[in-house]
Amino acid sequence: MSAATVTSPRVDPPVTRTALPPRPSRLWPTLWALVVGAVVLAAAAGLSITWDELPALPGKVAGYLRLMFADPSWDKLPRALLETWRSISMAWTGAILCVVASLPLGLLAARGVGPAWLRLGLRACFAVLRAVPEVVLALVLLTVTGLTPLTGALALGIAGIGTQARWVYEAVESVQEGASQAVRAAGGTAAHVTRWAIWPAISPTVLSFALYRFEINIRTSAVLGLVGAGGIGSMLSNYTNFRQWDTVGMLLIVVVAATMLMDTVSGAIRRRIMEGARVRDVGRGA
Amino acid sequence: MTAVDLAGRVPARPRHVVRTALAVAGLVAFTVATCLPAIGGVELDLGSIARYWRNGADKLAELAQPNLAFAPRTVAPMLETLQMALVGAAVAALLSVPLTLWAARATNPSTPARVAVRTVVNVVRAVPDLVYATVLVAMVGVGALPGVLTLVLFDVGIVVKLVSEAIDSSDHGYMEAGRAAGGTQTQINRVTALPQVAPLFANQWLYVLELNVRISAILGIVGAGGIGRLLDERRAFYAYGDVSVVILEILVVVVVIEVLSNLLRRRLV
Known part of the structure; x- marks a missing residue:
């Protein structure tokens, strides 16, 4: 028996086998996977795409990419930079509008701050705003402010309120009760609670979300340009329609560079805000 | 522990006057710059809103039907x-x-x-x-x-x-x-x-x-x-x-x- 153990690493295979728990049934996951796969295939078959053109697609796209990026035309660069600045302006003004509007609204919609009827009403409004695409909002605003960057800024500002206010009330509701109770016990009113218990706890999060809104707006402002709100999106749409691929290539490079630059700067500031807050908390706790 | 004792122990509130001022100044400068049409910023033409708000209201009224x-x-x-x-x-x-x-x-x-x-x-x-x-x-x-x-x-x-x-x-x-x-x-x-x-x-x-x-x-x-x-x-x-x-x-x-x-x-x- 002991000699057998030394020569062979397997000891009593039948016993260990029976000690193992049974494998969980794979039936339901497999069925679900099959159903999802069938639905996706059905959806793909239903799309009006000429599938036999698909193999030629990579070659075609590669050809266009060569047209765009092999020798991008830098003649229009000054104008592109100006339009980029216009897009950034649109994104920033929109973000400020959005944050300024969503802060009080979000506070009122938080549990424990506003009355229940106001809370439910506001939350329903936010849900509707979240579902309206910015572009649709811009199309309505166009009739008031015309084909100007102001339209873009207003559309970004209003469309963002739905999500931004939701982040605010979620932040308020995740605040621990202790500070609010302390202020209330000391005789503070609702306004005092908001100022001295809630605001110090949520301000880093809210500021960080405000910058995040700016980052989102940078991307969306290029989209609004496509419907005529001005900025780099308008320029890109025009030159794509003219099929001036070398200029389109340059514009895409500018869009990517500007977006990544803004993301980096804003991301660094956001990290500083959140980490600064954390250090201060530790300092107070100790 | 008395209140006086405690007050003596509370650390001084951290103050970053210069840093805060710089941050606020930077934010204000950036915001103003984004609102200058001369350098490509957003023209805050509130007059147009006052003049044409009816267009938007009409559109919304039509959309409401x-x-x-x-x-x-x-x-x-x-x-x-x-x-x-x-x-x-x-x-x-x-x-x-x-x-x-x-x-x-x-x-x-x-x-x-x-x-x-x-x-x-x-x-x-x-x-x-x-x-x-x-x-x-x-x-x-x-x-x-x-x-x-x-x-x-x-x-x-x-x-x-x-x-x-x-x-x-x-x-x-x-x-x-x-x-x-x-x-x-x-x-x-x-x-x-x-x-x-x-x-x-x-x-x-x-x-x-x-x-x-x-x-x-x-x-x-x-x-x-x-x-x-x-x-x-x-x-x-x-x-x-x-x-x-x-x-x-x-x-x-x-x-x-x-x-x-x-x-x-x-x-x-």
């Missing part, structure tokens, strides 16, 4: 929108698995390869969705194909970034087991990392499916198929009653998809 007789015509384009969203999310899901494992430190120890994938994904992510759609429509023609391609590019960027960052920010003790058993990196990823991050993937795939429904509703505006084309067409005819039916339908579908995906997510995670 949806022409429900138009609803049957929206069914087919809406179906196309949903199909595009689903196919885009499915293709992106397939592509995102290898790319994510490639872009995370724990599953890909080779730095050059990881940096390469991350750079590509970051560049892909920096281009807005409708910009892809515009350029792709010009490349491959009007229809659902540029729409699906747009959604795939957009989704892959999001899923790969979020999931690979989630992998990077957690510990992976279980992968040691695979390494100790002498597995290659591919085997370790397949047997340990993949089952571990599967819920993360499922969560993000559902999220991009929601996003896709939102986006594909407007992709048609630049000619990439779906209900957006109908929206744009009716708007061009100033048929705001029809436009409002389309918008309402988008609202309903987006909310339904959100509720469904929340239900699914609660079961999965």
Whole structure:
């Protein structure tokens, strides 16, 4: 028996086998996977795409990419930079509008701050705003402010309120009760609670979300340009329609560079805000 | 412990007057700069709002009277929108698995390869969705194909970034087991990392499916198929009653998809 153990690493295979728990049934996951796969295939078959053109697609796209990026035309660069600045302006003004509007609204919609009827009403409004695409909002605003960057800024500002206010009330509701109770016990009113218990706890999060809104707006402002709100999106749409691929290539490079630059700067500031807050908390706790 | 005693112990409030002033000044300067039309900023023309607010109010009034007789015509384009969203999310899901494992430190120890994938994904992510759609429509023609391609590019960027960052920010003790058993990196990823991050993937795939429904509703505006084309067409005819039916339908579908995906997510995670 002991000699057998030394020569062979397997000891009593039948016993260990029976000690193992049974494998969980794979039936339901497999069925679900099959159903999802069938639905996706059905959806793909239903799309009006000429599938036999698909193999030629990579070659075609590669050809266009060569047209765009092999020798991008830098003649229009000054104008592109100006339009980029216009897009950034649109994104920033929109973000400020959005944050300024969503802060009080979000506070009122938080549990424990506003009355229940106001809370439910506001939350329903936010849900509707979240579902309206910015572009649709811009199309309505166009009739008031015309084909100007102001339209873009207003559309970004209003469309963002739905999500931004939701982040605010979620932040308020995740605040621990202790500070609010302390202020209330000391005789503070609702306004005092908001100022001295809630605001110090949520301000880093809210500021960080405000910058995040700016980052989102940078991307969306290029989209609004496509419907005529001005900025780099308008320029890109025009030159794509003219099929001036070398200029389109340059514009895409500018869009990517500007977006990544803004993301980096804003991301660094956001990290500083959140980490600064954390250090201060530790300092107070100790 | 008396109150006086305590007051003596409370540390001085930290003050950063200069730093705060600089930060505020910087913010104000940037904000003012973005509002100067002379250098390309936004012209805050409040006068135009005062003069033309009636136009917008009229449009809203027209939008408030949806022409429900138009609803049957929206069914087919809406179906196309949903199909595009689903196919885009499915293709992106397939592509995102290898790319994510490639872009995370724990599953890909080779730095050059990881940096390469991350750079590509970051560049892909920096281009807005409708910009892809515009350029792709010009490349491959009007229809659902540029729409699906747009959604795939957009989704892959999001899923790969979020999931690979989630992998990077957690510990992976279980992968040691695979390494100790002498597995290659591919085997370790397949047997340990993949089952571990599967819920993360499922969560993000559902999220991009929601996003896709939102986006594909407007992709048609630049000619990439779906209900957006109908929206744009009716708007061009100033048929705001029809436009409002389309918008309402988008609202309903987006909310339904959100509720469904929340239900699914609660079961999965």
